[in-house]
Amino acid sequence: MLTKLAVGPYDTNCYLLTCPISGESIIVDPAAEAGRILQEVEGTTVKHILLTHAHLDHVGALAEVRETTGAPLGIHPADARHFGVEADFNLADGDVLEWGDCQLRVVHTPGHTPGSVCLILDGRVLVGDTIFPGGPGHSASPEAFEQILAALQKGVFTWPDETELYPGHGAATTVGQERPAFEAFLRKPRPDELCGDVTWE
Numbered sequence: 488m489l490t491k492l493a494v495g496p497y498d499t500n501c502y503l504l505t506c507p508i509s510g511e512s513i514i515v516d517p518a519a520e521a522g523r524i525l526q527e528v529e530g531t532t533v534k535h536i537l538l539t540h541a542h543l544d545h546v547g548a549l550a551e552v553r554e555t556t557g558a559p560l561g562i563h564p565a566d567a568r569h570f571g572v573e574a575d576f577n578l579a580d581g582d583v584l585e586w587g588d589c590q591l592r593v594v595h596t597p598g599h600t601p602g603s604v605c606l607i608l609d610g611r612v613l614v615g616d617t618i619f620p621g622g623p624g625h626s627a628s629p630e631a632f633e634q635i636l637a638a639l640q641k642g643v644f645t646w647p648d649e650t651e652l653y654p655g656h657g658a659a660t661t662v663g664q665e666r667p668a669f670e671a672f673l674r675k676p677r678p679d680e681l682c683g684d685v686t687w688e
């Protein structure tokens with residue numbers, strides 16, 4: 488079961504993944520409003536806290552949620568290093584996490600941050616700030632932008648069109664909805680120094 492809570496001043500999406508059979512849950516990106524998040528997972532056993540990446544607008548309630556639940560924190564080591572986050576375990580490309588009857592798989596999709604990851608459930612993917620409807624997440628340099636493009640080509644756009652993408656802010660989309668604009672973008676010439684808040688248009 489996937490629940491989305493939009494929290495904090497940047498309307499960051501915190502996702503709660505609950506296994507209805509075992510009553511175990513995972514909190515992804517406890518961005519703000521710890522009270523609301525904790526209320527939502529009440530009655531479940533929080534197995535893990537995961538970060539899609541360690542930007543400030545995704546970790547505002549991390550300390551409180553971690554302290555209250557005592558659940559171990561998982562993050563990609565590149566973001567742990569880059570942002571100075573002390574994690575309890577690493578999220579590495581290809582890792583599979585299980586809770587109750589459910590499982591998810593980690594895909595490393597660097598670019599928005601060095602340790603950004605996507606978390607794949609069955610046909611649904613939490614993509615963090617790697618891709619939004621209409622474009623990729625913010626890239627801080629042309630190199631970072633090329634990294635995101637490569638990650639999207641090797642990852643997101645190899646998935647079936649019906650795959651649902653749940654971003655770190657705003658509404659969900661699907662691979663099929665994003666594919667035509669992405670492929671058109673790849674066919675067009677683009678400036679070498681392109682980065683920042685890029686859209687496919």
Ligand SMILES: [Zn+2]
Nearest residue numbers: 540542599616
């Ligand atoms: Zn971000």
Ligand SMILES: [Zn+2]
Nearest residue numbers: 542544616655
């Ligand atoms: Zn964000």
